[in-house]
Amino acid sequence: MRADRLVSLVLLLRQHGRLSATALARELEVSTRTVLRDIDALSAAGVPVYAERGRHGGFALLPGFQTELTGLNHDEALALLVAGSRRGAQAFGLGSALTSAMRKVVDALPESCRETAAGAAQRLLIDPETDLLARRLVAEEVPDAVVAEVRRAVFAGRKLRIHYAAADETPKWRTVDPIGLVTVRGQGYLLATRSGADRTYRLSRILAAEVLAEPAQRPDRVDLDRAWQERSTRFRTGGDQVTVLVRLNPARRDELVGTALAVLAEEADADGWLRLEVTFQDSRHAVWALWQLAANAEALAPQWLRTSLRNRAAAVATYCGMSH
CATH class of the missing domain: 2.30.30 (SH3 type barrels.)
Structure with missing residues (x-):
């Protein structure tokens, strides 16, 4: 692990020219004390890294220094293979390996196209954390x-x-x-x-x-x-599917349809809201989906769904009243 971190530290300095201990610690996800120890280890191994003092100082490599330490390890190669979705790499516990691998890939590029590629990459955004309706896509945390x-x-x-x-x-x-x-x-x-x-x-x-x-x-x-x-x-x-009738703010239609199994019927009410007949996997799925929509949806039928949502809202209101 430390060997990979030392390689990443060298590549960061090669690509950025000069970085402070704080910036290096943030990139490597370690403490500044660990960075300082790594700098000492690199110097002892003959890597020409030096410190520049002052307000805009930091650590840098002597100009012209080259390294052959760009070989990918197993996890880094695997991370690149699933890099079509960065969140995919993160979901499989390969986020840090992907970051490390990409540093090595950038460092292996000819200097003539390194800046061009970096500039082009800034013009592309793949799979952002929120969509156009500002709904945040939350990746689950797994140790x-x-x-x-x-x-x-x-x-x-x-x-x-x-x-x-x-x-x-x-x-x-x-x-x-x-x-x-x-x-x-x-x-x-x-x-x-x-x-x-x-x-x-x-x-x-x-x-x-x-x-x-x-x-x-x-x-x-x-x-x-x-x-x-x-x-x-x-x-x-499979399972105990349920069909429900819902009145819905049209701005939230995609959200409801995205979580439902099927839309059986749809029509517009006089006030512009939509009336949809949709199928969910089971009763728990239906309650969860409509609860996410808050005041933008109204369950019309069946009665058990209206009762479940009303009871949940009453419980939340009671809890909020007690907390105040």
Whole structure:
């Protein structure tokens, strides 16, 4: 880990010319004390790094210094392969590896096109955190130690023991055969089998993970895209689906449609609002989806949905009143 950090420190100085200890610490996600120790280690190893004093001072390399320390390690190469979505790399615990790998890629570019490429990259924004309606896409937090252990089991083809907290259930330990990892809108999933049956686990709900020595029972090759499509279809068509009637502010239509399984009917009311008949996976899904829309949606039917939303609103109001 320290060797990779020393390489990253050298590459940062090569690419930026001069950086303060504070800036280096921020880029490397370490303390300034660690940066100073790394600078001493580089100097002792013969790397010509020097300090410039003053208000705009910092650390820099002697002009013309070249390095061959740009080889990618395994995680950095893997991060580049999933870099089509930066959030995908983050969901799989490869965010820091992607940052490190990209420094090496930039450093390996001929100097003549390095600045051109950097300038062009500033003109492109892929998969931003918010859309045009200012809705924030929140990536789920997964401890690095957990996702690293899950990755190791997937790549090594070993059985995996996970402490999993399913919705509305007490966390339980279970042993699974991992098949692959999928990320969707910043949320990571583990595709696996358990006792031969297909299972899908959200990474954010895995509290702990342990790779076992026993080989996983799984095919040698897998089409993850097809497997994900099949599981998505089963999810949409299975379970206790419910159909509800909703009055909706048209500005929030895409949000509702995006979370519903299907829109069965739609018409406009006289006041411009929409009246939609939509299907959800189950009652809990329906309550959650409409609650997110607050005053921009009104449940018209069935009655149990109106009652659930009213009870939830009353509970929130009571809590707020007590807190004041």
